[in-house]
Amino acid sequence: MWEYTDKVKELYRNPKNVGVIEDADAVGEEGSMICGDALTIYLKIKDDIITDAKFQTFGCGSAIASSSALTEMIKGKTIEEAQKITNKDIVDFLGGLPEEKMHCSVMGSEALEKAIASYKGIPVEEKKEEGEIICKCFGITDTLIRKEIRENNLKTIEEVTNYTKAGGACGSCIEDIQKILDEELKRTHDEKPAAKKTALTNIKRIQLVEKTIEDVIRPRLLDDGGDIELVDVDGKKVYVSLRGSCAGCVSANVTLKNLVQERLREFVESDIEVIEQK
């Protein structure tokens, strides 16, 4: 059912650098057998250069391939260079991974980070406690969730689950993940020098409305099986049409005022008025 790239297939068939380095200078462990995937990475380091890397993985094809890719990528690199490797780089090396398997590449970059931390003498325990556990089933912290949202430009809960596994089991943390997503989306938006304060031109306003609906509002509605269409923008009046399960939903009006209008006021202009076009 998975569409693995040839590179992934090649690496799970014949993984490179499998095994243990007995006198390793750094070891990083991530995951557990209970979670369904686990990785231990062993590094040999000389003069801050990674001279050898080996791994052991319990997991699916993409976990084995990601681990193998990671060890290939870091050999010969300095600690500083290796530290910059993100899960995205692992995915690129593999020529892509199925969305649902992104967490395998994250496991790689996390294990590497732990190995380097142990080399630098930062106790592993201390590192673990960084951040607040959001997903209790898989022990995923808000720190990791925020990191993956930023690095991979994640917009929906489903994407967060694909990358971090958070929310993938009992689902009780879904609301907390949504809160983090909202905060992160707002943060990235705030960081961009928005023309909020100065008066917007019509064209700029329309662009911002479109972008906010596409990036912030639509993913939320899609999660609930709904959808939204921008019908028209007339001055500060924004005409939208709710679709899917939102159409005719008893709480459509609440959605319109609390989600759509509030977000547009937050991101575009504080006196935007949203009107539903049925």
Next chain:
Amino acid sequence: MQDIIYLDNNATTMVDPQVLEEMLPFLKDRYGNPSSIYDFGGDVAKNIRKSRIQIAELIGADNEREILFTSCGTESDNMAILGVISGSNKKHIITTRVEHPAVLNLCKKLERDDGYRVTYVPVDKEGNLDSGMLKGAVGNDTAVVSVMYANNETGVIFPVEEIGAFLKEKGVPFHVDAVQAAGKIPVDVNKIQCDLLSVSGHKFHAPKGVGALYVRTGTKLNPLLHGGHQEKGMKPGTENVPGIVAMGKAAELALTNLDNEDRIKELRDKLENGLLEKFENSHLNGAKNSRVPNTTNIGFKYIEGESILLYLNEKNIAASSGSACSSGSLEPSHVLRAMGVPFTSAHGSIRFSLSRFNTEEEIDTVLSVMPGIVEKLLSISPFWDSKTNRPKNPDI
């Protein structure tokens, strides 16, 4: 394409060549609509009736009019449960923790959105249903009880006759999901005393896209879909004639081949015993003696199921796994978890399910390639010490 060794017959089966032969005319010249008045169409209705009789015979129904054709097992399950409860003001449903998602997710939806109370009866560590607990859960407000005949992952058979007799006395409607039992063991709706029973064609060598629901005469059932008169108005829409004809033929062949199940059981046991003997860190999931004859589910510790499947795939062998990775969800199989199989081996569980088309040679091939696969994956596993050939921590 190289010949595949297909050991995933609980997922779907190959269409029997005789079944294909039987359905082909209805994909070619005999395309008439069975509802039409002229012979070219009307005659097709006779073939549908014949198919109904063949299905009735497979499951021991008195009258072919008690058989409704559907599009799949999932539709049969939904039609049965929703059809019964929508005509009742009772608000309690009883099912098991190990049902197929077709029943389980429907019950969860009814619980979440529609004010129903659902009792999910547990299983023991061998996957046997606690029928005493099920009986104890039946009350005045129970609208329907839905229990699978045999579990798709472990093959474990549930005591549906015992449950049926009890419910008959209580007057509670009883639905049996027999998708994994029909064609593998004798099924008799009168011995079970059920009111409704679901089967699916492609699990016994008919093509995909056709299922059936047995509805005992006198059972009150409301339709899910509204439209024409087809299938007594319960499944309106022009019939899937080729599929229905095929499923009838497949049912006839399944019935005549039931004797063959002893041979399938022998092959299954050879595979199962061979693997359990070869691998110290493996164990059987499911009760050894009360299973359908074609299924075995084996847990391998310290290695992960999807990677086993991918390596089997390299050898052109098809099987399935209850591991989290292979399903696209992040949790291992709900069935194995309900049985209390530890996560550590649930992730490494492999299901082999056979059919009458498997040969002993194929089983020998699997037995000969598995050691290499297990060894290779153990050598990659962080939980295994390749030097001592032992788990690093035997307690997990």
